[in-house]
Amino acid sequence: MQIIDGKAVADEIKKEIALEMEAILASGKKIPHLVAILVGNNGSSETYVANKVKSCEELGFKSSLLRFPPTITESELLAEVIKVNENDDMDGLIVQLPLPNHINPDKVMETISPRKDVDGFHPINIGRMAKGLPAYISATPQGVLDLLDRYGIETSGKHCVVVGRSQIVGLPMSILMQRNTKIGNCTVTLTHSRTQNLAEMCATADILIAALGIPEFITAEFIKEGAVVIDVGLTRVEDTTKKSGFALKGDVKFDEVAPKCSYITPVPKGVGPMTIVSLMKNTLLSAKRAIY
Numbered sequence: 001m002q003i004i005d006g007k008a009v010a011d012e013i014k015k016e017i018a019l020e021m022e023a024i025l026a027s028g029k030k031i032p033h034l035v036a037i038l039v040g041n042n043g044s045s046e047t048y049v050a051n052k053v054k055s056c057e058e059l060g061f062k063s064s065l066l067r068f069p070p071t072i073t074e075s076e077l078l079a080e081v082i083k084v085n086e087n088d089d090m091d092g093l094i095v096q097l098p099l100p101n102h103i104n105p106d107k108v109m110e111t112i113s114p115r116k117d118v119d120g121f122h123p124i125n126i127g128r129m130a131k132g133l134p135a136y137i138s139a140t141p142q143g144v145l146d147l148l149d150r151y152g153i154e155t156s157g158k159h160c161v162v163v164g165r166s167q168i169v170g171l172p173m174s175i176l177m178q179r180n181t182k183i184g185n186c187t188v189t190l191t192h193s194r195t196q197n198l199a200e201m202c203a204t205a206d207i208l209i210a211a212l213g214i215p216e217f218i219t220a221e222f223i224k225e226g227a228v229v230i231d232v233g234l235t236r237v238e239d240t241t242k243k244s245g246f247a248l249k250g251d252v253k254f255d256e257v258a259p260k261c262s263y264i265t266p267v268p269k270g271v272g273p274m275t276i277v278s279l280m281k282n283t284l285l286s287a288k289r290a291i292y
């Protein structure tokens with residue numbers, strides 16, 4: 001069994017981006033500029049956005065954090081998105097979710113220019129991804145593809161079971177794994193909370209991707225001997241032994257699942273570090289006008 005070291009792969013990709021940045025600076029080309037919109041004061045959202053801004057700084061990207069009070073109206077927020085769309089210096093725009101209840105997130109996502117949608121949430125990017133056209137691919141599924149690729153894991157002809165069908169993880173993951181690409185060509189089963197006999201279904205997977213958000217739900221009985229297990233789940237659970245008072249748990253019961261696997265991602269330091277790095281890659285692609 002081999003542990004997939006997401007932190008090491010993310011560091012490797014960061015070095016590659018740093019090299020590209022050196023070339024960009026040397027040739028006077030455009031420095032990538034990521035804009036994050038944050039509405040309200042949700043604690044987790046603050047942390048996520050702060051980490052994205054920090055990564056921009058580390059890599060020499062420009063970043064702008066636009067903060068708005070939770071009372072901002074939907075039309076005011078859409079007007080702010082349009083301002084970013086029209087600003088040629090700004091390459092990528094992310095609007096941190098969740099938004100207050102009076103704002104429709106789909107409307108906001110659809111207002112972001114597909115050209116600046118580095119989160120890959122716009123229907124045009126999702127549609128282009130499904131058709132195999134150049135598109136921004138959402139960060140977490142892209143991170144999983146990169147992990148499989150960098151570890152040389154064969155996916156062609158394999159049965160991939162994805163647990164969870166969310167718009168940001170499970171659904172795009174299932175589309176990507178069945179595409180006719182180097183990391184792809186799987187026969188995919190997409191499962192969700194209404195799936196019957198989930199454990200039996202998962203136990204037929206050569207590659208199991210868990211993204212349901214229930215800590216340690218996937219136990220040894222879900223796993224075929226020799227399977228590749230990718231744990232996207234990330235949940236804070238109370239842990240009085242930790243200084244912070246909480247621990248991060250994946251969707252997979254690591255200790256009992258790992259001995260049955262050929263490869264497995266741990267939590268933390270598995271998929272998590274890949275997500276931000278994928279967002280940075282998308283921002284770089286946008287600055288280079290490589291997709292649109």
Ligand code: NAP
Pocket residue numbers: 140163164165166167168169170191192193194195198211212213214232233234235271272273275
């Ligand atoms: P989500 O929007 O809550 O979606 C969860 C999905 O899991 C839904 O499709 C749901 O089915 C399905 N599900 C729930 N209970 C289930 C069960 N008992 N059996 C089978 N399927 C079940 O979650 P998400 O945003 O995709 O996130 C999933 C997990 O990944 C969370 O822990 C999140 O924190 C983590 N995550 C990590 C990263 C990272 O960077 N590592 C990034 C994004 C998300 P229904 O559709 O039927 O409700």
